Amino acid sequence: xxxxxxxxxxxxxxxxxxxxxxxxxxxxxxxxxxxxxxxxxxxxxxxxxxxxxxxxxxxxxxxxxxxxxxxxxxxxxxxxxxxxxxxxxxxxxxxxxxxxxxxxxxxxxxxxxxxxxxxxxxxxx
Numbered sequence: 483x484x485x486x487x488x489x490x491x492x493x494x495x496x497x498x499x500x501x502x503x504x505x506x507x508x509x510x511x512x513x514x515x516x517x518x519x520x521x522x523x524x525x526x527x528x529x530x531x532x533x534x535x536x537x538x539x540x541x542x543x544x545x546x547x548x549x550x551x552x553x554x555x556x557x558x559x560x561x562x563x564x565x566x567x568x569x570x571x572x573x574x575x576x577x578x579x580x581x582x583x584x585x586x587x588x589x590x591x592x593x594x595x596x597x598x599x600x601x602x603x604x605x606x607x
Contacts, residue, residue, distance in 0.1 A: 547571055572600050 580586035
């Protein structure tokens, strides 16, 4: 049904056009549950994100990263989710990382004189 208040709004015009096409060609409309639509969009979003990551230069540098659904099983809240994700992706703020971006004068650990990155902090300290 055309509503004058929605005239000129692109998404409403598109919805009107699709509704008109359906009503013109088919007396029967297959209804899809909103839960099915949301589930499909979520799967599609994860798939696109995964494909984009695997095509990027970062996949070669970082490797495969578990998705947030896997990570969230290990943690109790969103702060811990972010911390674990940063550790896995090696993007947690360390002197070694800051040095790469010229934000810290020295990338080395003061105790053992090795590059002070996530691996060093987790495995050697």
